[in-house]
Amino acid sequence: MNNDDKRRIIGLTGGIGTGKTTVSNYLASVYNLPILDADVYARDAVKVGSTILNLIAERYGLDILLPDGTLDRGRLGNVVFNNFEERRWLEQQIHPFVRDRIVEAIDNFNLHPTVVLVVPLLFEAEMTDLCTEVWVVSCSQQQQIQRLIQRDRLTFEQAQLRINSQMPIDQKCAKADVVLDNSSTLEFLLQQVDAAIKSFEC
Numbered sequence: 210m211n212n213d214d215k216r217r218i219i220g221l222t223g224g225i226g227t228g229k230t231t232v233s234n235y236l237a238s239v240y241n242l243p244i245l246d247a248d249v250y251a252r253d254a255v256k257v258g259s260t261i262l263n264l265i266a267e268r269y270g271l272d273i274l275l276p277d278g279t280l281d282r283g284r285l286g287n288v289v290f291n292n293f294e295e296r297r298w299l300e301q302q303i304h305p306f307v308r309d310r311i312v313e314a315i316d317n318f319n320l321h322p323t324v325v326l327v328v329p330l331l332f333e334a335e336m337t338d339l340c341t342e343v344w345v346v347s348c349s350q351q352q353q354i355q356r357l358i359q360r361d362r363l364t365f366e367q368a369q370l371r372i373n374s375q376m377p378i379d380q381k382c383a384k385a386d387v388v389l390d391n392s393s394t395l396e397f398l399l400q401q402v403d404a405a406i407k408s409f410e411c
Contacts, residue, residue: 217323218315220333220340224378225371226356227346228391228398233327234265235399241408247328254303255280261302268298278388290370311339332376332384337390345385347378348392388402 221236223229225238236242255262257278265280269288275281289296311326318324328336337343350372357368382388387405391398 216319216321216341218339218341219323219325220331220337220343221325221327221328222343222381223345223346223389224348224350224353224375225329226353226360226368227348227378228389229327229329229346231391231395231398232344232346232389232402233325236325236406240323243321243324245311245314245318245324245326247307247311247326247330250307251303253310261306265287265299266304277354286367286371290367290374296374300330300334304330308336308339309335311336311366315339330375332381337384342386344383344387344389345378345381346391346398347382347388348390350378353390 218345219242220235221229233244233246237244252394253259255265262274262280265285269285273281273284273288285299289299307328310330315324326336326340330366331337331340331343353372354365354368357363357371358365361368363371389398389401389405
């Protein structure tokens, strides 16, 4: 990646369930910004026939796969969110793949003055060097848990484990150029997004 042209590359991150997708959808629909989603690339990393999926199956056994050969994400989640060493091993397989795909995509969008990288583990995966600014979407942990239970049908304990697996949201906020508070209304959140776009315009 070469950012000598001083393009604006926004790294959008936050805790699980804080509202990153809401913000990225708004940036795409209202400002027509290209969205590079790390979760999409992470799914590509474990598609059927991929080297990484084969490594996962070798490590955890064929029970980690569904009958059609795809990854059983629920089963894998139960493993890695309960075991730091296993989660670290998995991230070591996936993060380099995701980073390479993001770098390639940034270069492919070289005619766009502003690009948004949506990376839930932006800090944890040490990808902040790819960005010119970092935005963190924040809300209370109680709101995160409620959203995860409702959205992903997790138990309270499962939601808590997923939140605890990430860097605490206050630490992310302390490292951010922009903090978007999603603890109130949607209108309030989007007003903050508008202000951030305008205040950081080159």
